[in-house]
Amino acid sequence: MYKIIDGKALAAKMRAELKAEVEAFTAETGKEVGLAVVLAGNDPASQVYVRNKIRACGETGIRSHAFYLPADVTQSQIEELVASLAANEDIHGILVQLPLPKGLDAERVLGLIPYEKDVDGFSAENIGNLAMNRKTLVACTPFGVMKMLESESIPLKGKNAVVLGRSNIVGKPMAMLLTNADATVTLCHSKTENLREICARADILVAAIGRAKFVTADMVKEGATVIDVGMNRDENGKLCGDVDYENVKEKAAYITPVPGGVGPMTITMLMHNAFIAAKRSVE
Ligand code: GUN
Numbered sequence: 408m409y410k411i412i413d414g415k416a417l418a419a420k421m422r423a424e425l426k427a428e429v430e431a432f433t434a435e436t437g438k439e440v441g442l443a444v445v446l447a448g449n450d451p452a453s454q455v456y457v458r459n460k461i462r463a464c465g466e467t468g469i470r471s472h473a474f475y476l477p478a479d480v481t482q483s484q485i486e487e488l489v490a491s492l493a494a495n496e497d498i499h500g501i502l503v504q505l506p507l508p509k510g511l512d513a514e515r516v517l518g519l520i521p522y523e524k525d526v527d528g529f530s531a532e533n534i535g536n537l538a539m540n541r542k543t544l545v546a547c548t549p550f551g552v553m554k555m556l557e558s559e560s561i562p563l564k565g566k567n568a569v570v571l572g573r574s575n576i577v578g579k580p581m582a583m584l585l586t587n588a589d590a591t592v593t594l595c596h597s598k599t600e601n602l603r604e605i606c607a608r609a610d611i612l613v614a615a616i617g618r619a620k621f622v623t624a625d626m627v628k629e630g631a632t633v634i635d636v637g638m639n640r641d642e643n644g645k646l647c648g649d650v651d652y653e654n655v656k657e658k659a660a661y662i663t664p665v666p667g668g669v670g671p672m673t674i675t676m677l678m679h680n681a682f683i684a685a686k687r688s689v690e
Pocket residue numbers: 502503504505506527547548576
């Protein structure tokens with residue numbers, strides 16, 4: 408029998424706890440936790456993500472500062488905005504929603520975010536700290552996955568963990584977090600040989616490749632924990648993950664659904680990171 412790790416429920420619980428902590432911080436310091444959210448252009452998916460992030464700020468007592476820029480914003484305009492947010496003491500975290508419209512250099516924009524305000528955990532400084540197992544701002548999606556594993560006390564020490572996908576945002580930091588938690592980690596990608604066999608040995612399998620229902624039951628070990636980071640549309644346009652959920656669930660001990668799995672946790676960890684950044688700013 409498999410158990411669903413309910414990301415929506417865990418996220419709601421964590422947001423309620425965070426709200427109390429944020430209120431206590433404000434009572435103690437007289438400061439609000441401030442998160443700036445920058446959205447350039449009108450990508451529909453980005454608009455939904457940003458709306459959800461702003462709503463989560465409201466739920467957790469964090470002051471959101473939203474900046475909507477037109478798709479034809481110039482490089483220097485967006486850089487000017489981010490530089491001003493970097494210098495603003497009321498802003499503890501800066502999130503620039505990706506992807507930026509064509510023609511803009513995202514790396515240069517993100518490079519203007521001081522690592523102390525890098526609530527996405529994308530900066531070289533924060534990734535380097537993570538690699539060295541130092542306290543740092545951790546990328547929200549893999550951080551949320553760790554919280555989900557923790558919530559069910561799933562053992563990681565000495566276990567085989569397989570991560571599918573080597574993105575800077577999910578796969579690589581996920582592999583580092585699992586390594587720091589003493590798992591034996593294999594990071595797989597599009598060039599990996601014997602991928603199916605490697606997956607079938609995983610005690611913990613994290614799929615983050617963006618291919619609908621890629622992970623099939625034959626790739627999953629009996630009793631494995633399967634975490635689905637994917638957010639795709641199936642042939643009928645229905646939201647689905649990277650895992651063939653209906654078939655894989657019969658073999659898994661734990662599995663995360665899409666939607667209602669990792670997604671709500673990602674945004675919750677963004678709020679968590681904004682709070683950490685605010686606390687550090689007064690230390
Ligand atoms: N676009 C898709 N996912 C993310 C994310 O986690 N952070 C930002 N900034 N943009 C994204």
